[in-house]
Amino acid sequence: MQVTLCCFFFNIEDQTVIYQHPMRYEFSKTEAKWQARWQQHNTFKTAEESGKPKYYVLDMFPYPSGTGLHVGHLEGYTASDITARYKRSCGYNVLHPMGWDAFGLPAEQFAIKTGTHPKLTTEENIRSFKGTLQAMGFSYDWSREINTTDPGYFKWTQWIFLKLYERGLAYMSEVDVNWCEELKTVLANEEVEEKIADGYTVVRRPLRQWVLKITAYADRLLADLDELNWPENVKQMQRNWIGRSEGVDIDFELRCHNRSLRVYTTRPDTLFGATYLVISPEHPLAEKLATAQQLIEVKAYISEAKLKTELERTGLQKEKSGVFTGSYAINPATGEPLPVWISDFVLISYGTGAIMSVPAHDSRDWEFARQYNLPIIEVIKSPHDVQDKVFEGKDSVSVNSSNNEITLNGLPFSEAFERMASWLETKKVGQRKVNYKLRDWIFSRQRYWGEPIPIKHYDDGTLRQETALPLVLPEVEAYHPTSTGESPLANIPEWLYGRDEHGSFRRETNTMPQWAGSCWYFLRFIDPDNREQLIDPEKERYWMNVDLYIGGAEHAVLHLLYARFWHKVLFDLGVVSSKEPFKKLFNQGMILGEDNEKMSKSRGNVIPADQVLGKYGADAVRLYEMFLGPLEQVKPWNTNGIEGISRFLSKVWRLIYPEHEEQATRLSEDAMPEELQRRMHKTIKKVGDDTENLKFNTAISEMMVFVNELQKAGSKNREAIETLLILLAPYAPHLTEELWESIGHTESISLASFPSFDPSLVEESILTIAVQINGKLRGTFLAPAKSPKEFLLQEAKRVESVLKFVEGQTILREIVIPEKLVNFVVK
RNA sequence: GCCAAAGUGGCGGAACUGGUAGACGCGCUGGACUCAAAAUCCAGUGAGUGAAUAACUCGUGUGGGUUCGAUUCCCAUCUUUGGUACCA
Known part of the structure; x- marks a missing residue:
């Protein structure tokens, strides 16, 4: 799995090639081949009509930053992709989309500095992000890609805002706000600490603001937490934040x-x-x-x-x-x-x-x-x-x-x-x-790069809704905020002022905070191109809720509380059919740098995704990220460790392309020996259970055990090898596709169904029984499964290493745990 | 301060409802193959005493407890991480 595409070795003395092995696994060629093929065949396009049960697995979509993705970002995406692929192989109709939370300050700060339109910066960053995600082989249905800065998208963000406004849930108020001096904008209470930590100055200052009445939903936001399959600590954090x-x-x-x-x-x-x-x-x-x-x-x-x-x-x-x-x-x-x-x-x-x-x-x-x-x-x-x-x-x-x-x-x-x-x-x-501790949500930002708030202020003081959505951003010369604390939009008279049947008006110059677009994006993935409605009700009923939502714990209160709030409003409006958007939430643990510190540019310990991808390939990176430890745990990256994964993938490759052979090996169609068969069924069970429960590290370890076994036995059994490939496919999709093809399959392995196991073959037939004296291990013996207690007792007394501890002693008690151990209490 | 989670070999980590602690991987040691290396394969690898692949002792943060038996349950305590911070 090294970069060595062809392994030419030259003898310096006579300049002849002495060794060449063309059938080493070449990840870069293979990965590119299958990524192209998946794209060409629309392999992962989600079927609209399907008799299958649905499964919606969602990542928290990223803000496409200029710094690109690092290995930490890929962890959650890998986990969700494995789940998506696994669920497909279990017969589900899977929705697994990706998009961009693309409004945000960094692009605007960059625009202020350089004059580059945030849109251009954003487009470029998206290209880079998407390139990396595709190189990872993630099975997203890219035809559903959405971008919060797309007018076709934010039309509906604005639409929701107007619905909030109509229901009295959006109001203007002169409030003491958290004003950030450097960013020249207001921050949500929830954002203050984070910004101070980043070195910004935040002061209290009274300003006219749009505020969302999230407090009106405090009770429901609190009560409905109970029914969610979320990590207990996240629920607790939300409860504390609501603070009833x-x-x-x-x-x-x-x-x-x-x-x-x-x-x-x-x-x-x-x-x-x-x-x-x-x-x-x-x-x-x-x-x-x-x-x-x-x-x-x-x-x-x-x-x-x-x-x-x-x-x-x-x-x-x-x-x-x-x-x-x-x-x-x-x-x-x-x-x-x-x-x-x-x-x-x-x-x-x-x-x-x-x-x-x-x-x-x-x-x-x-x-x-x-x-x-x-x-x-x-x-x-x-x-x-x-x-x-x-x-x-x-x-x-x-x-x-x-x-x-x-x-x-x-x-x-x-x-x-x-x-x-x-x-x-x-x-x-x-x-x-x-x-309640919960306060209303200060919703306006004095920025350019956000969704314009679609409200018109008339000369007589009345407010009216914009009638034509989307209300798009005008082009501007400069992105600097005005000195009055208004957004750059206040500097564009052509956009700012207008006249209609109600009189002359001035548009609202505030824009929405970055949280707005992410409050409902999971709905749009279901029906991304709908021009008439936010979402088609029938599709909404089929796909909602999100069955599994994977993302970082840093969003425990902010995004997840805001999104729940909007969802409940949409529920009250009849736009959605469920009270809660995310049925199951999973927080992946952060990946630290090799120095055990949080990855950051200033520490210089960031491991860029593209770098490891280039060196080890997508399959190795995917597998290694999952093998590092439990998904929810914080854990350090260790570049050495990935070598072990590469070795594992090479081993799998050599099951079919043995060393020094150029052709795929001929697989045996014979029945497996019982030993191997038991091993295989155990592996199917363990990998299935663990994948289902997002315990990918132990699933991988189980597959390693199985591969070691196959290798040691020199087995070329077709059933065993095909089973292995299907189990491994969600984790290492490229390698398994390639091998699947080379053993004669013409259809993608992602269409193969997950194997089932035979319960009778999962249990061992011969068990090792431990013999203890006073609770200390003194010996073992083999016994058939389901041996009666009497038999175990009798056998235990015959174990040589045990005898000397029993001799001359009185046995006070005999404890027999079937299939496990025998313990003698002696004196 | 309060709330939550976690402390297991040199390292990442495993261990079902209390039942052989250390799976799997990294690293390390030795060996095979090679002129040599890389790659690969084989063997070993918690600590201690022992010539030993004999045997024993210790060992899951620390100190107690329950139990025939505790990484697992209970009490106390220390440390780390995350959250929260005058919310009356």
């Missing part, structure tokens, strides 16, 4: 003000222990509550908080700060006056922007109380003195919690919660409330 909590809104009457202050708490059971209230600096009452005496200090604190970046206010800052307003509120349970403080640890965007502090039972409140010398009152029975240390446990009972109307004393958490919540509700000072 059940609590109570409580109104605290303000002394000296004719109004009340509403707080949200999940611990109404601790109300008797509330000793002060805290409001966020952005709270509308913040300044109003300041007494004359405190006003200067309060104002200073508020403006100081404004200047702090998000990072300073949340992140690393542990030390709490705050200022007393001078005002008091009344604790509805105790009637005691509680001082109202302002502190930036209270977030305006969550709950009511105000909290009641129970320092005895909340670590943040405890810290704050300590710092400002506020009283700490125990109301949950604590194992230690709450003056010294906070007690946050919920598995205790209430104490010191009673007044004339209500007592919680002695009650565990849930009962105390219920009793207090009901009491507050009857007193009309509280109300049960469910809150």
Whole structure:
């Protein structure tokens, strides 16, 4: 499998060729041959009409970057391709498509620098990506290729946006956004950390933005997670992100003000222990509550908080700060006056922007109380003195919690919660409330290279939808954002302004974020050329859900949450028939560089795909990526290891083209010896099970065992070899096609059906039984399968190496596990 | 801090529902073939004691426990990775 296409060896002295072997496996020739043939014969074109059951296996489609693909990117694609090929051989009608998530910042940044239209950059990158994917021999149905920047595609992205708009799920709002200085654009909350990590500056800044009301779907996004066959950790991450909590809104009457202050708490059971209230600096009452005496200090604190970046206010800052307003509120349970403080640890965007502090039972409140010398009152029975240390446990009972109307004393958490919540509700000072951490999705970006948001702003302030979709991007001279924070589109008057029967208008200059196109692309693969509809309902019903979705764990919340949200909206619109898009999700683990570090340009440890492909060929790369370890695991690349895979493929080749022979060997049509037959059936079972369960590493190892066996036995049995080739075909499609042809087949091996195994031949007929003394292995013996216990016991006592341990000892117990072992407990 | 996952030879990793730990591959050692090399094939390869292909002891992060028997179950603890971070 080395690059050596022809192995000429010259003798330096007499200049004659002394050895030439033409039938060594030449991967580059063979791979090119079969890739061309598959293309020519449309081998992997998905049938539209088919009586077969369907299987939809999807990769997270890539953003075609300028740096090209590296071996890490190929891991998931290889896994999905093996699955696709395997499912085809099992008789499924398989949909296995690929496309491009091609709107995005890098192409635009490049355009700003060089003036190259992002479209050109994108086209070129796609060409390179596609070349690599085709060189890997992936069995995509390329006739369904889609590109999110194609007007025929984003027409429907815009269409979905308008549907959101019609349903009140897309609205404009002046919001504090995460503004990225360098990129001159707004980022989603979910993107901020990533960009900061990349070295960008992100600040808070108020801007008029389009926002999608994902919070309206919070409950459904949470509830429907339960039915998904997804990795538990991804579901958990989404649950945490949605962050549902059940609590109570409580109104605290303000002394000296004719109004009340509403707080949200999940611990109404601790109300008797509330000793002060805290409001966020952005709270509308913040300044109003300041007494004359405190006003200067309060104002200073508020403006100081404004200047702090998000990072300073949340992140690393542990030390709490705050200022007393001078005002008091009344604790509805105790009637005691509680001082109202302002502190930036209270977030305006969550709950009511105000909290009641129970320092005895909340670590943040405890810290704050300590710092400002506020009283700490125990109301949950604590194992230690709450003056010294906070007690946050919920598995205790209430104490010191009673007044004339209500007592919680002695009650565990849930009962105390219920009793207090009901009491507050009857007193009309509280109300049960469910809150979510999830925020609405800031959806606009001040960029050129994105889907234009199809909305017209009229002079009189009304908004109307664009009627002619797609609304395409105009050509521009320069891609720089405007200084006002508007996208480059604001610089194109011809595009920007217009007039129609409703009056003159200005178009929306914001574009959509990159996530938009990937929210629904899996639907378009089903019906990529439909000009009338987003998707044909009948086709949608046949193909959805995605049966297997493979991609990186980095999309656990962003893409996967957004896509689920859109899908649910489309479900409500009747466009799709299912509530959830992805039935089964699988996250492949990252492949690290040879230095055990994440691959990155700066570290210089990136292994480019084309490089290893050129050196070892697609089959070896495919097999090696899968052999590296469990698919879900993070694992380092090791170029040495791929040699072993090359050797394995050469071994398979030599089963049919033995060394020093130019012709394919003649296969034997005789029946197999029983030993080999058992081996083969075991291999079929193991490879089938493991491939089904995406345990490709052990499937490959099993095939290696089988090949070693065939080689050792020198077997040329046709059935055995053909079986091997079919099992191996999803993994190493080119080599197996070539060998399949050379042993006389005229049809592609991808049309061959996966063999079935005979259960009676999978079990061994002769088993090795272990003999233990006191649980330690002391010997073994052979016994036929299904031997009775008595027989095993009797045989075990005859094993020579065991005798000396038994002699002179009393056997206290005899344990016999059929087909496994015999254990003597002696003394 | 909190949540989740994982710790097995020199390395990547295997081991079904508690039943012979280390499959398969890399690497390494020796041998065959060769003038020589490459390729290929054969044998060996967890550690220790032993002349030994005899035998025994130890061994799945660490310390305990349950069990005839634990990589697998329980408790504690350490480390690593991923996620999350004042969400009241």
